[in-house]
Amino acid sequence: MEKWLVGIDVGGTTIKMAFITTAGEIVSKWEIPTNTEDGGKYITKEIGQSLAEKVSELGESKEKLQGIGIGAPGFINMETGFIYHAVNIGWRDFPLKDSLEEETGLSVIVDNDANIAALGEMWLGAGDGANDLLCVTLGTGVGGGIVSNGNIVQGVNGMAGEIGHLTSVVEGGYQCNCGKTGCLETVASATGIARLATDGLSTYSDSSLHQVMEQDGKLTSKAVFDAYAAGDSLAKQAVETTCFHLGFAIGNLANAINPAKIVIGGGVSKAGNLLLEPLKKEFIKYALPRVAEGADFAIATLGNDAGVIGGAWLAKENSR
């Protein structure tokens, strides 16, 4: 009997779930709200119930399910599946793997949300099966996942892939939430791009972004890229600054890990070539020629499904 893999992506608002075949076809995907009550203690029970309902709705029994791969935010011990702390969920010292195995009777493997998204793109997305992959997610913050020899680089305490906290502005950088200054995240996230443009408004008095500011009361990364596409000089300055810092950080990292694919995801990546073209121009200034030759840039293709797909991939590898 062909079995289904279960991929789960736990976020602060919703829990995304999917049944996926071992060949990578999505049989069904759905989501339930994240119940953050009482430190998130009901979450694994509710996941178990939802899986049981969905599998019977599809006319199958629980024996159809091979195993679970689940991604969660926060500090995680990947080996034991223990969550030290996941602020948005409420979990603190929570044995996610043990609890979910008990609720479902299935084997469970846990990784962090950025890593499973990277695995998803590797398996079925822009990574195109590459075994050496760097995923950079440009959203509210900047996240990352590194795949080497087909495996996630997790590091000694699960902190690997913190690409958003590579220092990119050596002197005079913005304060970052992590406590340091000048982190890549401060200038390359959606928030960072909007801030670069906002800070430049006083210098570029003829920028079209003044009208956006008057109308919306704030600038967004999307507004900056729209203005950039139309040739606005403030937007150009902001996008080029962002791409310089991204290119510097990614180019340096590429010299260390020599990826075949560099996948850019997150909201900012919707800018597509408006982002990739200036980024590649900066990247090749810092990557060694052979490293640059080996690395293809691509925009992430799986969007919000990357997590559940990567979770399913983990379940597949784990239950081999």
Next chain:
Amino acid sequence: MEKWLVGIDVGGTTIKMAFITTAGEIVSKWEIPTNTEDGGKYITKEIGQSLAEKVSELGESKEKLQGIGIGAPGFINMETGFIYHAVNIGWRDFPLKDSLEEETGLSVIVDNDANIAALGEMWLGAGDGANDLLCVTLGTGVGGGIVSNGNIVQGVNGMAGEIGHLTSVVEGGYQCNCGKTGCLETVASATGIARLATDGLSTYSDSSLHQVMEQDGKLTSKAVFDAYAAGDSLAKQAVETTCFHLGFAIGNLANAINPAKIVIGGGVSKAGNLLLEPLKKEFIKYALPRVAEGADFAIATLGNDAGVIGGAWLAKENSR
């Protein structure tokens, strides 16, 4: 019968070889000159002969040998053991693995010299068995090896670990041999440290390094660290500049790979704590707190034996 592993480290002048037990004891180590004649075509034959002589000298037969792990400089396809180009040896498009397997009848696995040194330190040296390791070699240049989940990060075309070519001086850096400017190697290698001090001589007229310069006609990294230990202000400035750039590059890289051990090797590492103390001070400015907590610095302990030991480790893993 307990078998011996063969570790080989090919350099431009000598070829180092060792028989090592699977428990990590060196049975015998020796070296032969590197015969670079005719594009290095006699090297594998000479290695085969030397192995046969040594094994019989030790009163054993060839059946005692389990397999060979060999490190070489240059551009290598690790999967096929094919050397595209090794300048110092003369090899160009040379099938090292196939040729050495033919000469010896043993299975051969090839990796680059920086990587096998990192594996050696991981197995029997300062790495202390850590599965997530960053090795930085400060010699004439700056080399590196990254171990993740117990395996070398090789990258898509064998270029991973090129830590010496992380850009560390963003603007106005020295020209590097690789064609870029401001590479870590230009300010953190033995050559780079000596150059920083030499360039500062005109500013620091009272530095004790003026006497060294008059006496020896040049400054070395060792002379700079000796003067630093004695409180010389030019030497202090040079060492602190080097440590800033090293700390910046290693701190950033640690945020991406989250190593348990950071092993510093090469000639410059003989400075010991004179190097490690200021380096750690800079490192924690750039590494995230949890990343810094997870990472112990150590000076490499195996010296010139790291390569043959790492080669033997590869042979052990390869023939399991």
